[in-house]
Amino acid sequence: MARTRGAARAGSVSALDPLGFALDRGSPVPLYHQLAQQLEAAIADGSLAPGDLLGNEVDLSVRLGLSRPTVRQAIQSLVDKGLLVRRRGVGTQVVHSQVKRPLELSSLYDDLEAAGQGPTTRVVRNERVPAPADVAAALGVAEGAEVTVLERLRSTHGQPVAILCNYLPADLLDLDTARLEATGLYRMMRAVGITLHSAHQTVGARRATAGEGTRLDEQEGAALLTMQRTAYDDTGRAVEYGTHIYRASRYAFDFQLMVRS
Amino acid sequence: MARTRGAARAGSVSALDPLGFALDRGSPVPLYHQLAQQLEAAIADGSLAPGDLLGNEVDLSVRLGLSRPTVRQAIQSLVDKGLLVRRRGVGTQVVHSQVKRPLELSSLYDDLEAAGQGPTTRVVRNERVPAPADVAAALGVAEGAEVTVLERLRSTHGQPVAILCNYLPADLLDLDTARLEATGLYRMMRAVGITLHSAHQTVGARRATAGEGTRLDEQEGAALLTMQRTAYDDTGRAVEYGTHIYRASRYAFDFQLMVRS
DNA sequence: CAGTGGTCTAGACCACAGA
DNA sequence: CTGTGGTCTAGACCACTGA
Numbered sequence: 226m227a228r229t230r231g232a233a234r235a236g237s238v239s240a241l242d243p244l245g246f247a248l249d250r251g252s253p254v255p256l257y258h259q260l261a262q263q264l265e266a267a268i269a270d271g272s273l274a275p276g277d278l279l280g281n282e283v284d285l286s287v288r289l290g291l292s293r294p295t296v297r298q299a300i301q302s303l304v305d306k307g308l309l310v311r312r313r314g315v316g317t318q319v320v321h322s323q324v325k326r327p328l329e330l331s332s333l334y335d336d337l338e339a340a341g342q343g344p345t346t347r348v349v350r351n352e353r354v355p356a357p358a359d360v361a362a363a364l365g366v367a368e369g370a371e372v373t374v375l376e377r378l379r380s381t382h383g384q385p386v387a388i389l390c391n392y393l394p395a396d397l398l399d400l401d402t403a404r405l406e407a408t409g410l411y412r413m414m415r416a417v418g419i420t421l422h423s424a425h426q427t428v429g430a431r432r433a434t435a436g437e438g439t440r441l442d443e444q445e446g447a448a449l450l451t452m453q454r455t456a457y458d459d460t461g462r463a464v465e466y467g468t469h470i471y472r473a474s475r476y477a478f479d480f481q482l483m484v485r486s
Numbered sequence: 487m488a489r490t491r492g493a494a495r496a497g498s499v500s501a502l503d504p505l506g507f508a509l510d511r512g513s514p515v516p517l518y519h520q521l522a523q524q525l526e527a528a529i530a531d532g533s534l535a536p537g538d539l540l541g542n543e544v545d546l547s548v549r550l551g552l553s554r555p556t557v558r559q560a561i562q563s564l565v566d567k568g569l570l571v572r573r574r575g576v577g578t579q580v581v582h583s584q585v586k587r588p589l590e591l592s593s594l595y596d597d598l599e600a601a602g603q604g605p606t607t608r609v610v611r612n613e614r615v616p617a618p619a620d621v622a623a624a625l626g627v628a629e630g631a632e633v634t635v636l637e638r639l640r641s642t643h644g645q646p647v648a649i650l651c652n653y654l655p656a657d658l659l660d661l662d663t664a665r666l667e668a669t670g671l672y673r674m675m676r677a678v679g680i681t682l683h684s685a686h687q688t689v690g691a692r693r694a695t696a697g698e699g700t701r702l703d704e705q706e707g708a709a710l711l712t713m714q715r716t717a718y719d720d721t722g723r724a725v726e727y728g729t730h731i732y733r734a735s736r737y738a739f740d741f742q743l744m745v746r747s
Numbered sequence: 748c749a750g751t752g753g754t755c756t757a758g759a760c761c762a763c764a765g766a
Numbered sequence: 767c768t769g770t771g772g773t774c775t776a777g778a779c780c781a782c783t784g785a
Binding site: 275294307310320321322365421422423424425426427428429430431432446447448449450457459460461462463473476477478479480481482483484 | 536555568571581582583626682683684685686687688689690691692693707708709710711718720721722723724734737738739740741742743744745
C-alpha cells in the first residue's frame with residue numbers, strides 16, 4: 226500500500242498551483258461550469274494525474290476568487306462524471322483509473338444520429354400508420370392513434386450491419402426522408418426541442434431467419450443481436466420505440482454503467 | 487394541448503399543500519435528503535401526480551423552514567433521478583410518465599449478488615492463478631500478478647442459464663466458496679468496504695460450441711448472448727473483470743439508460 | 748489534535764417563460 | 767410585466783479522517 230507519488234511536490238500542497246485558471250465573469254457560461262471544464266481539461270491532458278489531490282475547497286475558492294459553494298458545484302459535477310473522488314478528512318483526488326469514454330447512451334445516439342458519417346443509413350420505409358397494440362402500449366398512446374413507422378438499413382464499408390425499425394408519435398415531428406438520411410433522427414428531434422433523457426432497452430440474441438439472412442448478407446441461422454428500446458424525453462414522454470437487429474459478427478454493444486448513488 | 491388537470495385545486499397554487507412534511511433536525515439524515523425522500527414517497531403513492539407543479543422554491547423553503555439552497559438540493563436529487571423536471575419560468579413538475587425501475591446496474595448486481603435467491607449459482611472453480619495478459623490489462627495489474635479466478639454456473643428452475651467467468655485482484659478479498667454460494671460476490675465486496683461505482687460492458691452474440699451446448703443444455707450452434715465486463719470501485723480501481731455467456735433462449739439484458747447532462 | 752469535506756443559512760441578482 | 771428557476775456570495779457549524 227506504499228504511495229509512490231505525491232511526496233515529490235516540495236512546498237506545494239496542491240497539484241494545481243501551477244495551473245492557470247481563467248474565469249470570465251462576463252461570459253454567459255456559469256462560473257462553476259467554466260471551472261469544471263478547465264479541471265476536466267487538466268485531467269485529460271495529464272496536468273492532473275490520477276491520485277493527485279486537488280487541495281482543499283476553501284483555499285481553492287480563495288485563490289480562484291469564488292465562493293466555496295461555487296467551487297463545490299464545479300467539483301461535484303466532475304464527481305458525478307466519475308473523474309474525481311471526495312473523501313471526508315482526506316481531500317478530493319483524481320480517480321485512479323479513468324474510464325476512457327463516458328458514452329452512456331452511445332448506442333442510442335449512434336442509432337438515432339448516425340447518418341452519412343461513415344456508417345450510411347438508408348430509409349427503407351417512412352410512413353404513417355395506426356399504432357398496433359404493442360407500439361401503442363410502448364409509446365403510451367391510444368391503440369390506432371397515428372404513428373410514424375421508420376425502417377432503416379444501416380451499413381458500414383458497404384456491408385449491411387443492422388435493420389432498424391422505429392415508431393414515433395406522428396404529432397411529434399415531420400420526418401422528411403431526405404433530411405432523415407442526411408441529418409439523422411436524433412438531430413431532427415433536437416431541432417424541434419425534444420431532449421432525450423432516458424431509455425429502456427432489452428438486449429437479446431437469436432438466429433437469423435432466411436429473410437433476415439438475405440437482407441443482412443448472412444447465412445440463415447447466423448447469430449443476431451436484438452434490441453428493443455423505448456426512449457423518453459425530459460418530461461417523461463415516450464418519444465421513440467423500436468426494434469433493432471444487428472449482425473453479431475460485425476456489431477457489439479459497448480457501454481458504460483454508472484451506479485446512481 | 488389542453489390541460490385537464492390542475493385547475494380543480496381552488497385556492498391552492500401548489501399540489502403539496504395538504505401534504506405533511508416532517509423534518510427532523512436532530513436526525514443524522516441530512517435535511518435535503520429527508521425532504522427528497524418524502525417528496526419521492528409522495529410521488530410514489532400518487533399524492534403528487536404526473537404533471538403536478540411543486541410550487542415555487544422560495545415559498546417552499548419558507549413553509550418548510552429551510553433555506554432555498556437546501557430545498558433546491560432536495561429537488562435536484564429528484565431531478566437527477568428523473569422524477570422531476572424543472573422549467574425556468576414555469577416551475578418544477580412531476581415527470582409525466584415515470585420509468586418504473588431505475589435499476590441501472592441491474593444485470594451487474596444480479597450477476598454478482600444473486601445466490602440462492604431463486605436463481606442458484608454453483609461455483610465450479612475458485613482458485614488463484616497468475617494473471618494472463620488480457621486479464622492483467624483489464625484489471626490494471628502486472629501480468630503474472632496473482633488473481634482470483636471464479637467460474638460459476640447460474641441456473642433457474644433447475645435449468646442452466648449462464649456460465650460466468652470472473653477475475654479479481656487476489657489481494658482484494660478472500661473468497662470462501664461456501665460463503666460465495668450463500669452470500670453472493672457483491673455482498674462479500676460490500677462487506678470489505680468496496681463500493682461498486684461504474685462498469686464497462688460489451689455485449690455481443692455468437693453461436694454455441696459443442697462444449698457450451700452440453701453445459702448449458704442447448705444444441706450446438708444455438709444463439710448465445712455474451713458479455714464482457716470490467717467493474718470499478720469509487721476510486722477508479724478495477725475490481726472485477728469477467729466474461730459471461732447466457733442462453734439467449736432464456737435470458738435477455740434489460741436496462742435503463744440515463745443521459746448524463 | 749488539525750484538516751478535510753458535508754451540510755446549512757439568508758440573502759442577492761440574472762435569464763427566461765408566459766400572460 | 768410578473769413569476770419562475772439559475773447562479774452566486776460569505777459566512778457558519780458538524781462529522782469524519784488520519785496523525
